[in-house]
Amino acid sequence: MQKPTIKDIAKVLNISPSTVSRALSGKPGASEELRKKVIDTAQKLGYMKNLSAGTLKNSKSKIIGVIAFDIRNPFFLEFLKGVEDVLFPREYKILLSNVDENVDKEKIYLNWMIGHGVEGILASPVTESTGRSNLRIYQDFFKIGIPIVFYDRMFYNQNQFDHVIVDNQDAIIQALMYLKENGHEKIGIFLSKKGIFTIEERLKGFIKGCKLLNIPVKNEWICEDIYPHEKTIEVLKDLKRKNNLPTAIIATNNNITKYIVYAAKKNNIKIPEELSLVGFDDLPENELIDPPLTTIKQPILEEGKIAATSLLSRIEDRYARPMRVILKGELIKRKSVKNYV
Amino acid sequence: MQKPTIKDIAKVLNISPSTVSRALSGKPGASEELRKKVIDTAQKLGYMKNLSAGTLKNSKSKIIGVIAFDIRNPFFLEFLKGVEDVLFPREYKILLSNVDENVDKEKIYLNWMIGHGVEGILASPVTESTGRSNLRIYQDFFKIGIPIVFYDRMFYNQNQFDHVIVDNQDAIIQALMYLKENGHEKIGIFLSKKGIFTIEERLKGFIKGCKLLNIPVKNEWICEDIYPHEKTIEVLKDLKRKNNLPTAIIATNNNITKYIVYAAKKNNIKIPEELSLVGFDDLPENELIDPPLTTIKQPILEEGKIAATSLLSRIEDRYARPMRVILKGELIKRKSVKNYV
Numbered sequence: 001m002q003k004p005t006i007k008d009i010a011k012v013l014n015i016s017p018s019t020v021s022r023a024l025s026g027k028p029g030a031s032e033e034l035r036k037k038v039i040d041t042a043q044k045l046g047y048m049k050n051l052s053a054g055t056l057k058n059s060k061s062k063i064i065g066v067i068a069f070d071i072r073n074p075f076f077l078e079f080l081k082g083v084e085d086v087l088f089p090r091e092y093k094i095l096l097s098n099v100d101e102n103v104d105k106e107k108i109y110l111n112w113m114i115g116h117g118v119e120g121i122l123a124s125p126v127t128e129s130t131g132r133s134n135l136r137i138y139q140d141f142f143k144i145g146i147p148i149v150f151y152d153r154m155f156y157n158q159n160q161f162d163h164v165i166v167d168n169q170d171a172i173i174q175a176l177m178y179l180k181e182n183g184h185e186k187i188g189i190f191l192s193k194k195g196i197f198t199i200e201e202r203l204k205g206f207i208k209g210c211k212l213l214n215i216p217v218k219n220e221w222i223c224e225d226i227y228p229h230e231k232t233i234e235v236l237k238d239l240k241r242k243n244n245l246p247t248a249i250i251a252t253n254n255n256i257t258k259y260i261v262y263a264a265k266k267n268n269i270k271i272p273e274e275l276s277l278v279g280f281d282d283l284p285e286n287e288l289i290d291p292p293l294t295t296i297k298q299p300i301l302e303e304g305k306i307a308a309t310s311l312l313s314r315i316e317d318r319y320a321r322p323m324r325v326i327l328k329g330e331l332i333k334r335k336s337v338k339n340y341v
Numbered sequence: 342m343q344k345p346t347i348k349d350i351a352k353v354l355n356i357s358p359s360t361v362s363r364a365l366s367g368k369p370g371a372s373e374e375l376r377k378k379v380i381d382t383a384q385k386l387g388y389m390k391n392l393s394a395g396t397l398k399n400s401k402s403k404i405i406g407v408i409a410f411d412i413r414n415p416f417f418l419e420f421l422k423g424v425e426d427v428l429f430p431r432e433y434k435i436l437l438s439n440v441d442e443n444v445d446k447e448k449i450y451l452n453w454m455i456g457h458g459v460e461g462i463l464a465s466p467v468t469e470s471t472g473r474s475n476l477r478i479y480q481d482f483f484k485i486g487i488p489i490v491f492y493d494r495m496f497y498n499q500n501q502f503d504h505v506i507v508d509n510q511d512a513i514i515q516a517l518m519y520l521k522e523n524g525h526e527k528i529g530i531f532l533s534k535k536g537i538f539t540i541e542e543r544l545k546g547f548i549k550g551c552k553l554l555n556i557p558v559k560n561e562w563i564c565e566d567i568y569p570h571e572k573t574i575e576v577l578k579d580l581k582r583k584n585n586l587p588t589a590i591i592a593t594n595n596n597i598t599k600y601i602v603y604a605a606k607k608n609n610i611k612i613p614e615e616l617s618l619v620g621f622d623d624l625p626e627n628e629l630i631d632p633p634l635t636t637i638k639q640p641i642l643e644e645g646k647i648a649a650t651s652l653l654s655r656i657e658d659r660y661a662r663p664m665r666v667i668l669k670g671e672l673i674k675r676k677s678v679k680n681y682v
Contacts, residue, residue: 063436063457071425072418081413084439088446093453095404096437098425105429112434116404261629285624288602290631 004045012041024144039143063093064311065113067106067123069153069196071098074254074283075300079151082304083122090312092119101126101193101227107134110141120147120311125155129194129225147314149323151307153197162314164307164325168198169205171296171329172250175278176209178294178331179248183340184276188221188239188246190232190256202252202280221246232259233266240267248276248337254283261289272338282332292334299327345386353382365485380484404434405652406454408447408464410494410537412439415595415624416641420492423645424463431653433460442467442534442568448475451482461488461652466496470535470566488655490664492648494538503655505648505666509539510546512637512670513591516619517550519635519672520589524681525617529562529580529587531573531597543593543621562587573600574607581608589617589678595624602630613679623673633675640668 006024010017015034023030023038030038066083068076084094095118097109103126113121121141127133135155141148142160150163172189179187189206192199203222210217223235232255239245251257257279261271269275271291279286282297310323347365351358356375364371364379371379407424409417425435436459438450444467454462462482468474476496482489483501491504513530520528530547533540544563551558564576573596580586592598598620602612610616612632620627623638651664 061457072422074415074418077413077415077418080437081439084412088439091453093450093457094437096421096435098422098429109434112432116402116434258625258629265629283626284599285626285630288599288606288630289626290629290633292631 008045009038009041012045013037035140039140043143061117061119062091063095063116063118064308065095065097065109065116065118065121067097067099067109067113067121067125069099069101069124069126071096075152075281078300079304079307082301082306083308084304086305086308086312092312099126101196103128103132103134107137110134110137114141114146120149120315122149122151122307122311124152125150125197127153127155127195127197131195145318147311147318149307149311149314151303155197159324160322162310162323164303164310164323164327165198166298166303166327166329168201168329169208171280171298171331172202172205172252173209173212174329174331175250175296176206176213176215178333179250179276179278179337180213180215181341182276182337184248184337185215186218186221186246186248187215188218188223188249189252190226190235190249190260191222191224191252192229192256193227194225199252206250218246220244221249226256229253229255229259232256233263236260236263236269237267240269245269245275247340248278250278251280254279254281256280257286257293257295261293272336276337278331278337286332287334291336293336294334295332297330297332299329303327349386350379350382353386354378376481380481384484402458402460403432404436404457404459405649406436406438406450406457406459406462408438408440408450408454408462408466410440410442410465410467412437416493416622419641420645420648423642423647424649425645427646427649427653433653440467442537444469444473444475448478451475451478455482455487461490461656463490463492463648463652465493466491466538468494468496468536468538472536486659488652488659490648490652490655492644496538500665501663503651503664505644505651505664505668506539507639507644507668507670509542509670510549512621512639512672513543513546513593514550514553515670515672516591516637517547517554517556519674520591520617520619520678521554521556522682523617523678525589525678526556527559527562527587527589528556529559529564529590530593531567531576531590531601532563532565532593533570533597534568535566540593547591559587561585562590567597570594570596570600573597574604577601577604577610578608581610586610586616588681589619591619592621595620595622597621598627598634598636602634613677617678619672619678627673628675632677635675635677636673638671638673640670644668 006017006020010020019030020038023035099106099109106126125133148161150161154163154165191203226232251260260277264271271277279293279295282295286293286295306325347358347361351361360371361379364376440447440450447467489502491502495504495506532544567573592601601618605612612618620634620636623636627634627636647666
C-alpha cells in the first residue's frame with residue numbers, strides 16, 4: 001500500500017492540498033475547526049505514522065526552536081549555554097524567541113517556528129491566570145509528530161510530552177524547614193504572575209509545607225501575581241507601612257529576590273535583623289549582595305543540557321517513551337536568614 | 342544585457358557552478374585562494390551588483406543571525422531584548438549563536454548562518470591576541486552583499502561596515518577623572534582576554550587618561566588577559582600577597598567586577614577602605630552588592646535596538662552610507678570608591 005499523502009487528506013475533506021498543508025504546519029489561513037478536521041483525518045489515514053520523525057516539509061533544517069518565557073530573566077544565561085553545549089557538536093542551531101509571558105506572542109512564535117521548519121521545540125509555556133494557554137497548539141503539534149520538550153514548566157495531565165523540570169514544591173518545603181529550624185513562624189511568600197506552572201507549584205509547596213511543619217498560613221503574607229516584578233517594591237512597602245511584616249519572606253524568582261533587597265534598602269528594613277529572606281535561583285552575585293543571600297538553587301545549566309539531549313532523542317525516535325525528568329533544587333545557606341533559636 | 346549568473350563566473354574560472362556557489366556561500370569545499378578568485382570574478386562581472394539586497398539563494402528567510410561572543414555574559418539579557426523589541430513587530434526572528442570567545446567557533450557559526458539563508462548578521466567579532474580573526478570572512482560577506490552590523494566590537498580601518506559601539510576610551514577616562522577627584526594616584530586596571538576590540542580600547546583609554554590627568558602608570562597594575570574570568574581571583578590575591586595593591590581598580594567587564602568583589606571578600610580586602618573599585622556594566626544587582634558598586638554603565642538595551650534597526654535598514658538598502666554609531670557610557674556613582682581628599 002502506498003503512503004497516504006497530503007493530496008489524500010485533501011480528497012477526503014474536499015479541500016485543496018495547500019489548505020491541508022497550511023493547517024498541518026500551523027500557519028494562518030485555516031480556521032481552528034478545519035485545522036482540527038485535517039489533523040484528525042491525517043491521523044485516521046495514518047498520514048503521520050508513515051513519516052519518520054521530523055520529516056515534515058523541511059526535514060533537515062538542523063534548527064531547533066526555543067520558546068523563552070522572558071529573555072531578560074538571567075535563567076536564560078545558564079539555560080541557553082547548557083542547550084548550546086549539547087547542540088553545537090551536533091551542528092544544531094537555536095532559533096530564539098522571547099514571549100514576554102504573553103500567550104499570544106507565544107502562539108505567534110510557535111507558528112513562525114513551524115513555518116521555518118524547525119526540527120523540534122524546547123518550550124517553557126505560558127499559562128494565564130484564567131487558565132488560557134497554547135496547550136491545544138502543543139497537542140496538535142504532538143499529534144502531527146513535531147518533537148517538543150517542555151522545560152522549567154509543563155502542563156498538568158499531559159503525560160505524552162517529554163519534560164525537564166525542577167521539583168518546585170520540594171524546593172519551597174526545604175526553605176520552610178530551614179526557616180522553621182531557625183525559629184521562624186511568621187513566613188510570607190512573594191509569587192510572580194498567577195497561572196504560571198512553576199509559580200503555582202511553589203505556592204502549593206508553601207501551603208503543603210506550612211501544614212506539614214505546623215506553620216500558620218496568613219493570607220496577607222501570600223502575595224500573589226507580582227508582575228511586572230517592579231510591583232515587589234510597592235507590596236513590601238505596604239506591609240511595612242501597615243506594620244505587618246512577616247519575619248521571613250520566600251521569593252519565587254530571581255527578579256522578585258532582587259526587588260525585595262532593593263525595597264528593603266529603600267525603606268530601611270534591615271535584612272536579616274528585621275526581615276529574613278530566602279531567594280530563588282542562585283546567581284553568582286547572590287554571594288556578593290549585602291547580606292549574602294540564602295537561596296534556592298536550581299540546576300539550570302544541567303536543565304538546559306538535559307532538555308536539549310531529550311529533544312534530540314525525540315527527534316530521532318518519536319515513538320520512544322516520554323522522558324519526564326524532575327531535578328532537585330538545593331538550598332544554599334548564606335546570611336539573609338536570622339536565627340531566633 | 343542579461344544579468345550574469347553563477348554559471349558565467351564558473352565559465353570564466355573554468356570550474357563547476359556548484360564550486361562557485363560553495364565559495365560564495367562560505368561553505369567548506371573551496372580553498373581560500375579559489376574563494377578569493379570567485380569573489381573577485383563575481384565583483385568584476387557585476388554579479389552582485391545586479392542582486393538587490395539579500396536576494397542570495399534564500400532571500401526572504403526573515404531570520405537574522407546573532408553572533409554572540411559569550412552567551413553567559415549578562416550583556417546579552419539586555420542586548421537581545423533590545424534586538425527582539427525591534428525585530429518582533431517586523432516578523433524577523435533570531436538565529437542565535439554562542440562563540441565562547443573562540444575564532445574557530447565564530448567561523449563555523451558564520452558559515453552555518455549563511456547556509457541557513459539569514460538575511461543579515463549582527464556580530465560582535467572575536468580577535469585573538471595574535472590578531473587572528475574572521476575579518477576576511479566578514480569582508481567577503483560584505484563584497485557579496487550580505488548585510489552585517491557590528492555591535493559592541495568592530496574592526497579597525499573597516500569603515501565600509503555599519504557598527505554600533507560604546508566610546509570605550511571615554512568611559513575609562515570618566516572613571517579615571519572621578520578617581521583622581523577622590524584623591525587616587527595608585528590606580529590599576531583589570532582587563533579581559535587580550536586582542537578583543539573593547540578590551541584594547543579600554544586599555545588605550547586608561548593609558549591616555551593617565552597621561553592627561555598626570556596619574557603614574559605602573560605596569561604591574563595593568564593586569565591583562567584575565568580569561569577565563571575566574572583568573573581574577575588569583576591576580577588579586579597575588580597583588581595582596583606582594584603587598585602591592587593599588588588604591589583603586591577599574592574592572593573592564595561585569596564578570597571581572599564580580600570576581601574582584603568575590604576575591605576581596607575571600608582575602609579580607611575591604612572595599613572601599615583598602616581598595617576602591619569601579620565596575621563595568623550596570624547590572625541591577627550592582628546597587629545591592631556590598632558595597633553598592635560605582636560602575637560604568639553602557640546603554641545596552643539601546644545598543645540592541647539601534648543595531649537591529651541598522652541591520653534592517655541595511656537589508657533594505659545595501660548601498661546606503663554606513664551607519665557608525667558611537668554611544669556614550671555613563672559613570673554611576675555609588676559607594677565602592679573611597680574619598681581621600
